[in-house]
Amino acid sequence: MVDKKLSGAGLRGQVAGETKLCTVGKSGSGLTYAGYDIKELAEKVSFEEVAYLLAHGELPKADALAAYKGRLAKLRGLPQSLKDVLERIPADAHPMDVMRTGCSFLGNIEPEEDFDQADDKIERLLAAFPSMLLYWYHFSHNNKRIETDTDADSIGAHFLELLHGEKPSQLHTDVMNTSLILYAEHEFNASTFTARVCASTLSDIFSCVTGAIGSLRGPLHGGANEAAMELIEDMKDPDDAEKTLMGMLERKEKIMGFGHAVYREFDPRNDIIKAWSEKLAKENGDTRLYDVSVRCEEVMWREKKLFPNADFFHASAYHFMGIPTKLFTPIFVMSRVTGWTAHVKEQRENNRIIRPSADYVGPEPRPVPALNER
Numbered sequence: 531m532v533d534k535k536l537s538g539a540g541l542r543g544q545v546a547g548e549t550k551l552c553t554v555g556k557s558g559s560g561l562t563y564a565g566y567d568i569k570e571l572a573e574k575v576s577f578e579e580v581a582y583l584l585a586h587g588e589l590p591k592a593d594a595l596a597a598y599k600g601r602l603a604k605l606r607g608l609p610q611s612l613k614d615v616l617e618r619i620p621a622d623a624h625p626m627d628v629m630r631t632g633c634s635f636l637g638n639i640e641p642e643e644d645f646d647q648a649d650d651k652i653e654r655l656l657a658a659f660p661s662m663l664l665y666w667y668h669f670s671h672n673n674k675r676i677e678t679d680t681d682a683d684s685i686g687a688h689f690l691e692l693l694h695g696e697k698p699s700q701l702h703t704d705v706m707n708t709s710l711i712l713y714a715e716h717e718f719n720a721s722t723f724t725a726r727v728c729a730s731t732l733s734d735i736f737s738c739v740t741g742a743i744g745s746l747r748g749p750l751h752g753g754a755n756e757a758a759m760e761l762i763e764d765m766k767d768p769d770d771a772e773k774t775l776m777g778m779l780e781r782k783e784k785i786m787g788f789g790h791a792v793y794r795e796f797d798p799r800n801d802i803i804k805a806w807s808e809k810l811a812k813e814n815g816d817t818r819l820y821d822v823s824v825r826c827e828e829v830m831w832r833e834k835k836l837f838p839n840a841d842f843f844h845a846s847a848y849h850f851m852g853i854p855t856k857l858f859t860p861i862f863v864m865s866r867v868t869g870w871t872a873h874v875k876e877q878r879e880n881n882r883i884i885r886p887s888a889d890y891v892g893p894e895p896r897p898v899p900a901l902n903e904r
């Protein structure tokens with residue numbers, strides 16, 4: 531991977547701390563979790579193994595994995611007071627706001643009272659996020675109070691089963707597994723940095739994750755998968771896609787799902803999710819969304835040397851699995867909570883409060899005028 535000139539505003543290229551968790555754009559395919567290449571992880575392991583790796587530094591042995599999955603499965607239920615809160619959130623709320631409120635409320639009723647409870651709280655959040663999201667979704671949209679316990683063997687399958695009310699196919703289970711792996715961790719991205727700043731004040735883990743959800747919500751970060759879907763859904767065919775994009779580029783509009791703050795030539799997660807999107811398109815028997823996405827990729831590279839990031843082909847892949855667009859970014863939360871919380875633990879292990887400085891560009895010192903003189 532070619533080194534990108536990283537400088538300028540947005541703290542770009544500045545080292546803000548150390549991590550053992552992840553490298554972005556350094557070597558090989560450009561993304562590793564605890565030394566493991568993302569491509570190999572996506573091919574060989576489950577999301578739960580990646581979650582364990584991020585929480586504990588090593589991949590689990592078979593018995594540790596079985597115990598971990600067993601614990602997660604038992605933590606899927608929601609307390610009545612949390613269900614009551616979720617029932618008060620209107621159907622037109624953004625589901626990312628539901629995740630943020632759900633996380634924050636759980637921190638009230640099951641608080642982290644001591645840092646040695648961190649692993650238990652991380653497992654609780656990981657297990658409860660899909661339940662929170664879909665309990666709210668079905669109540670607010672279908673007036674239905676769903677049972678959030680399932681016997682699904684994975685978080686991805688649990689999510690799909692709660693969403694659709696039936697067991698997912700193997701293909702859909704595999705796509706969700708890969709998607710959750712791809713989104714799990716990404717060094718000092720904006721939401722993770724938010725979590726680390728919060729952790730550096732020695733705050734509790736629910737506060738760190740609640741803040742991170744707020745940062746992920748924006749369209750320049752996790753919200754781009756939804757924005758990408760809104761872009762491609764109206765494109766009739768590849769030629770229409772090309773025409774739309776050329777117009778947007780001419781008007782200097784941002785194309786969501788393209789570009790990256792660190793990668794320069796490609797995002798290593800793109801090829802992986804793109805391949806799954808193609809498989810899903812074929813299974814669906816309607817490849818329009820996949821075909822227009824491929825044309826968008828070609829046009830953006832030809833015109834601007836911009837490439838799809840992890841979010842772009844996730845849009846079509848999720849759509850093919852019948853996932854409503856507004857639930858796309860919350861799936862990112864269900865996954866990235868593993869990375870965020872691993873960073874919180876890492877920050878706590880070697881902490882100094884994060885407190886940078888600013889260049890002052892305001893007025894020179896001046897006297898305060900009286901109210902009637904302003």
Ligand SMILES: CC(=O)SCCNC(=O)CCNC(=O)[C@H](O)C(C)(C)COP(=O)(O)OP(=O)(O)OC[C@H]1O[C@@H](n2cnc3c(N)ncnc32)[C@H](O)[C@@H]1OP(=O)(O)O
Nearest residue numbers: 749750751752754783784785786787788789790791839840
């Ligand atoms: C999982 C994730 O969070 S991945 C990121 C998801 N976000 C998106 O997809 C939103 C669209 N993309 C973007 O806004 C940006 O590429 C970001 C926020 C991801 C990175 O921002 P930066 O690091 O500032 O981008 P970078 O320095 O590479 O930008 C270089 C130039 O390309 C332009 N550019 C970058 N991305 C895009 C895009 N998607 N569409 C159009 N132009 C773009 C920038 O405006 C900039 O032009 P300028 O120098 O004339 O201002």
Ligand SMILES: O=C([O-])CC(=O)C(=O)O
Nearest residue numbers: 715716718719720791840
């Ligand atoms: O690293 C970033 O800036 C954004 C990103 O791709 C991620 O968080 O997955």
